[in-house]
Amino acid sequence: MRRVAYERDLDPAWLNYGDRVRMNAFGLERHSTYGSREGVIVxxxxxSCVRVKFDDRVTVQAIHRDYLERVSGQSGAASTGRAS
Known part of the structure; x- marks a missing residue:
């Protein structure tokens, strides 16, 4: 189990708490109603899934991580105040 957590820490593409995300092209192909919404991983x-609070929604959505991409210039460490 520790090895999995270690690999996540090393992989910059891995989505973390506090990352701002939006649907990628694959996600929009599957779920076009999300459009250009952005949200935060909570x-x-x-x-295989993360829980996302989209900016214009009250409820949290569980979304498969293959459908999401990080918004440019944002990372979990920066948005949650954690040191790298």
């Missing part, structure tokens, strides 16, 4: 669901 939790982790299953190993």
């Amino acid at each position: 939790g982790m669901g299953t190993p």
